[in-house]
Amino acid sequence: MSERNTEFNSDNEPISKIQMFKKPLIIFWSVFSICILIAVLFFAGVSNGTFGFMPSFEELENPKNSLATEVYTVDGNLIGKFYFENRSFVEYSELSPFLVDALIATEDVRFNDHSGIDVRGLGRVAKGLITGDRSAGGGSTISQQLAKMLFPRESFEKKMEIVFRKFREWVIAVKLERSYTKEEIMTMYFNKFDFLNLAVGVKSAANVYFNTTPDSLKIEQAAMLVGMAKNPSYFNPLRRPELTLNRRNVVLSQMVRYDYLSKMEFDSLKNLPLGIDFQKVDHKRGMAPYFREYLRTSLTANEPSRDRYPSYADQQFVKDSIEWETNPFYGWCNKNVKADGTPYNIYKDGLKIYTTLDSRMQRYAEEAVVEHLGSDLQKAFNREKENHKYPPFSDDLSKEDVDQNIETSMRRSERYRVLKKNGMSLDSIRLVFKNPVKMRIFTWKGERDTIMSPNDSMLYMKGFLRAGFMSMEPQTGEVRAYVGGPNYEHFMYDMVNVGKRQVGSTIKPFLYTLAMQEGLGPCDRVPNIPQTFILPDGTPWTSKNSTDARNGEMVTLKWGLANSVNYISAWVLKQTTPESVVKMAHEMGVISEIDPVPSIFLGTSEITVYEMVGAYSTFVNKGVYIKPSFITKIEDHKGNVLAQSVPRKHEVMDERTAYLMTNLLQGVVQRGTGVRLRYKYGLINPIGGKTGTTQNHSDGWFMGITPELVSGVWVGAEDRSVHFEGISLGQGANMALPIWALYMQKVYADKSLGITQGDFEKPRGVSINLDCDDESNESNNKELIESENEDFF
Structure with missing residues (x-):
């Protein structure tokens, strides 16, 4: 029996069991080694940018963020921002611990243990794909999600390009883990994420949705913001409050699952409403809008050149020229450059502008203007004009004078400029301005929707008394x-x-x-x-x-x-x-x-x-x-005094x-x-x-x-x-x-x-x-x- 089962080589000599498995083993290890080598070469190529964009070491060390410039009053209140993206930087110490706990519990429970890629998470995803279990969740770690935000994905159509993209994100995540601490990665994540409604970064989000700061967020508020991370467009608290509420409760349940929250606390918190205190981001609103606009135009002014001023603006040219020469803050962004030699940009460099305004006195001034004009003077003016021929104009104007005034105002309007640019004739434009349209108009009791022709709206607005005040x-x-x-x-x-x-x-x-x-x-x-x-x-x-x-x-x-x-x-x-x-x-x-x-x-x-x-x-x-x-002074986003x-x-x-x-x-x-x-x-x-x-x-x-x-x-x-x-x-x-x-x-x-x-x-x-x-x-x-x-x- 044993002889019949014994294999012999070409020289009719018996082959041992070790010799019998030697060749397959060599083949196996050769293939394995080649696969490893290919994987190493592949990831080396990914890391070097062979298969698509890969950020350099300098870009990883200093990822580009568009940070809003913040404007503060002398008593420390934030009164406005200048931005491409409404993002303000916060330190890790300024984050509510609820934010950190909620994000880890929901998005990456092993965040503190892995080095950018969660192998167990990937295994869970693979199992879910095989079994069809959609509840298995995703495998992207917080570091990988940050990689996507810092270096956005390109638009691909081919499946292989999508695969390469995913591998690149793994490599970037690992590099981020090597370059930054866990706290820094967490901070960068919250500073980078876009929470919609012009709330970019958690500092803006806390203010926009809850009128508070990141360190003062309550646990249910933090859970809502973290819940938005799954899909902010879908879980938008302004458009889909019920879905957002359910998502918030999912986050809270995850916090219970991983012992960040007790079951008793969850039972109490899940019944709370979202509690949105929405603060609309609009440079036309808020405290001191005229002042903020003056700052913006003043800081970004270019050196005056006579050929850029119309013939009738001699005084303005002289004024601007004097300001350029004598006022270091006039045109400051164009007079000063950063370490890389480029001018400062108030829309994305995250400057902090500390002004002389006092928020209390500014509020009193704004209240005084509105109180006198809206409650007293305007009413007296309207009563006086009730029996005039062409209110709000004085009776010493003729009908021709009034018509000419409205014609001049029409020609100065943005609507006229757009219609003229589109090739419309003057007569046609005049007809447009006489045609009633839906619009929102100003009243001293608040804005009002109405139907009015543009001509009538101009006449209506001319009847309001205005004021200028400075202290x-x-x-x-x-x-x-x-x-x-x-x-x-x-x-x-x-x-x-x-x-x-x-x-x-x-x-x-x-x-x-x-x-x-x-x-x-x-x-x-x-x-x-x-x-x-x-x-x-x-x-x-x-x-x-x-x-x-x-x-x-x-x-x-x-x-x-x-x-x-x-x-x-x-x-x-x-x-x-x-x-x-x-x-x-x-x-x-x-x-x-x-x-x-x-x-x-x-x-x-x-x-x-x-x-x-x-x-x-x-x-x-x-x-x-x-x-x-x-x-009083200007600082960069790190607190260094620039001026x-x-x-x-x-x-x-x-x-x-x-x-x-x-x-x-x-x-x-x-x-x-x-x-x-x-x-x-x-x-x-x-x-x-x-x-x-x-x-x-x-x-x-x-x-x-x-x-x-x-x-x-x-x-x-x-x-x-x-x-x-x-x-x-x-x-x-x-x-x-x-x-x-x-x-x-x-x-x-x-x-x-x-x-x-x-x-x-x-x-x-x-x-x-x-x-x-x-x-x-x-x-x-x-x-x-x-x-x-x-x-x-």
Whole structure:
């Protein structure tokens, strides 16, 4: 038997069992070795990029992320972002432990044990494919999912390309595990994931969905966000709340399964609603939108070049050129470069911009604008226009004037530009603008859906009064509040730093400053009589007053400024020259063009609120002009300081002159056109101010100074032909002053701000009499006192 079963070789010699299996073993190990070699070569090729893209070592060490730039107030509140992707970076320490536990329990329970690839997980997937068990789950680890997010998959059609793609992700995952710690991988995952609705990264997601921060997320909130990781488009809490709720509970059950959560806690949490507190991401909404837009355009500005400005924009070119040369933050992104030599990009470099704004004071300013315009002034304006021929326009406009105004507005609109670009004729465009369409319009009670033609909507919007407001600390130049209009979404034109309007009598303090410099004092008396100037062409010009109060008498300069009397301003101008007034205004920070003509004190020049606030701060800052500033510093996303603010200031006048001017301005509030601050708003602390009203009451101004804050207000409509008809409602004391008063009431009431109601500091050696004799003899008639002299051109 044994002989029959024995095998023999070619020489008829018996073969042993070892010799009998030697050849198959050699074949087996040869094939195995070749497979191993092929696998090694294959993965080496994958790693080297032979079979498709593979990130370099530098890219793995520094994966490119588009991080949003964050804008903070001086009291530490985030008020806005600039971004391509609304992503903000967080450290691992800023993540709620619930987030980490939920993600591990749901997506990769052996995350802390594997090195990028979970072999057991792959086996589970393979078994599921063989048995058809869909509940077996996926085999992608957190590291692999991160690899997909950092280096997105290409679009493939062939199956082999899809296979290569999967292998590449394995290699990237392993490389990530070698380059980063587990905590770093977890942090990168949460910073990279897109949670939809402009919530990129967990910091944005926590704010968008729950109005909180990642470290403050509750366990059920963390579970919802982790649940979205499976498919954020499908598990979208805004579109599919029920599915998202079920998915959240699946995550919670996984946490129970792996002992991150007790069964009792789960039974309680699963019944809770999603609790969404959605914060819509929109640069047109939120706090200080006008200010944020000014920052964006200022930081990203290019060096001014005359050929990029239209022929009518000479002043803007000059202004921008001065800013480029003197303001390090103007065009900052283009003036500074990163380590790689490329300019900074506020949309993706994750900068942190620390501004001078105070969120509390900004809120009070915005509330004051809305309260006065929406609850008081607009209603009065609408009542006045009810019986007009072509409201909201003044009755001195003809039907042709109104039609031409609407035609001009049509040609300036974006709708017109698009239609014109598409080749539509002018007549056809006019028909489009007359055709009613569905639209959402602004009202003081909120937006309203309606049907209206574009022409009618333009006419409707022209009827709203607008405002510009800015408040700053005169000693530091730091701007604390900035309101460019009543509603940025519907009135985007910034009336603080962009829009210019005629300033009326608020220009008179520049003139009176020259008088104080020449040795005159507030109580010096001058004749209240007409003054005549001879113009260059030989024509005589005489100033006019709007009241006969004390005509022909000797009155003090203090009385003259307090009541904005043009005869007194004309007398003061005769002691100097219009050119000197222009020079003084420019030294006090006014860049806008001012014509050096005898009527200069009527305020026909167009100046911004920003310039006027900076100029008036010179009086409080003891004669030193300090340029208003908006930024304290800029940091990169790692906290390295890239730029810091340096005050820009120069002396304009001596302390004596500045103090005398504050006294003159106090007279305006004590017994002049600003007296309603006392009797109506109860502000009895030391305050100086100046009202301003332009011809036809188109523009109302109030500039207010206190020892710690200087603030300016402009109020008017888009068109100067839309205005109040009379001085009672149309003066600066009624249009603009109330906003200043409401703001200051709120500021003084907030003790956390530390704004006191102290007096202006008196310089040493000033002994001039400031208690003028005629103050006690002035009329107590409030209507006479408040009726500001209208400026006749």
